[in-house]
Amino acid sequence: MTMPTALVCLDVAERVASANGAAARLLGRPASGLVGLPVDDVLPAGMGVTVRAACREALRTGGQVTAEIPSPGVGGGWLELQAWRGPVGAAFTLVDVTARRRAQEAAERARRDADRAGDLMALLATVTDELSGALDGETALRRLARLVVPGLADACIVTVIDRDGRPRDVSSWHTDPARRELLARYAQVRLDTLPAASPVARALRDGTAARESAEAVLGLMAPGPARDLLSALGPESAVVLPLTAEHRPVGVLTLYLDPGRTHSAEDLAAARQIAVQAGRAVDRVHRQSQVARLVEGLQRSLLTDPPAIDRARVVVRYVPAAEAVRVGGDWYDAFLHPDGDPVVVIGDVAGHDSEAAAEMGQLRGLLRGIAHHGGGGPADVLRGLDAAMAHMHPDTMATATIARLERGGTVLRWANAGHPPPVVVTADGTVTVLARGLGDLLLGVDPATERREFTAPLPPGATVLLYTDGLVERRDSGVDEGLERLQRHLAELAGSPLDRLCDELLARMLPGTPEDDVALLAVCLQPADEDAG
Missing domain, CATH: 3.30.450.20 (PAS domain)
Structure with missing residues (x-):
């Protein structure tokens, strides 16, 4: 046998x-x-x-x-x-043992495919949750690059067409920490230099998806920094997927693959689904931006320029938040007290929407009327406003600081209802935070609460700065750190003309896309003898 x-x-x-x-x-x-x-x-x-x-x-x-x-x-x-x-x-x-070996390999492939399918489903669930559930759509889009790397690519750049129709690369991420800065630098310059025939340009223009080798893309690019950076990044290929809303491109998802990596049909299907979700998020950001423009227009119409005040220089600034949901309640004001002293006000109505902007306009007018009719000091005005709000605006809460420049601008008298403290800057660079915490209880909670007043001497030529919390608060740092930054920058800017001081301060303190709206008021009262001279 x-x-x-x-x-x-x-x-x-x-x-x-x-x-x-x-x-x-x-x-x-x-x-x-x-x-x-x-x-x-x-x-x-x-x-x-x-x-x-x-x-x-x-x-x-x-x-x-x-x-x-x-x-x-x-x-x-x-x-x-x-x-x-x-x-x-x-x-x-x-x-x-060929049959046994192939059966084992088939079982292993099936296991890997099942694991990969599970990973892709989990990735899709995470991206969908991030993009569809977030109120702050632009922030969610900035996180998208980190979500898809390394699951779908070795590197990613997310591009969004902004409210003015201009494409912007809003985020980038690389699986290799050593190449992240390189990728970020490439994202800063690539859109200005990519030729019309490039996959990204076609996706932005026509909504066309593409899969292209890096060599082919480099061949389309003119010599320069962008081409050098892409070459240094070293991808083998790129997949470009348009983000669309209502059949029009609103952005691009660019996925870069290093040598040796390819996309399966399942990978590409997942990437397309993510692009669909991202397109909807961009469309939501655009709709929020339209609301933001309406709210910002309403708010700016209520924030009129301060009146001319003898011997006083008053500069005001308002910066809207990047997101519609964060705009609405900040205000400032300046006027003369019945006895002739300049009065400056800063405030913030709780809430971030058109209703908050409308309430802000009502409270601003009420405060002016109370100040002119009663003729009292800052604490009296806050008490009167709190009482009026209890009857006329019972569901509204707000913070506010009122400051009065007395005795020819040599004394500052102020009262604070839950607002960030005033700051005094002298010409020699001394910066003083008139800190009493956040002052007394905010307005709209208890009209019987005690309202206190404080005074501080003002050296000749000193500047008083009032501001809302968006200037000193960020998601990644608290108020104390913000106040330290504020003092440091003001010390460096001391002695500058008020317009330049305010503009430079905002440029230094605020990120490129402000997380909250910001109101700022600076006042400097020159002594009478200097004014006469």
């Missing part, structure tokens, strides 16, 4: 001592023709080294040695080699 397993016995010189019929068929020679030949001569090229090594290991250890090796011929089959110590030398068998 023919054995299904090829069996070969060797002598001590590693020559064939005997072989069965299965071995003869496998090796393509009669069994008698194998005897006496060196094992290397009877085995296909490349197989002899593995067989001899296994036989020597079996002789050395006295145990069985097992390995899988490619079978001779075409077809990509596999043989299982088993070697052990025989009667004289070593013996070995060869069994065809």
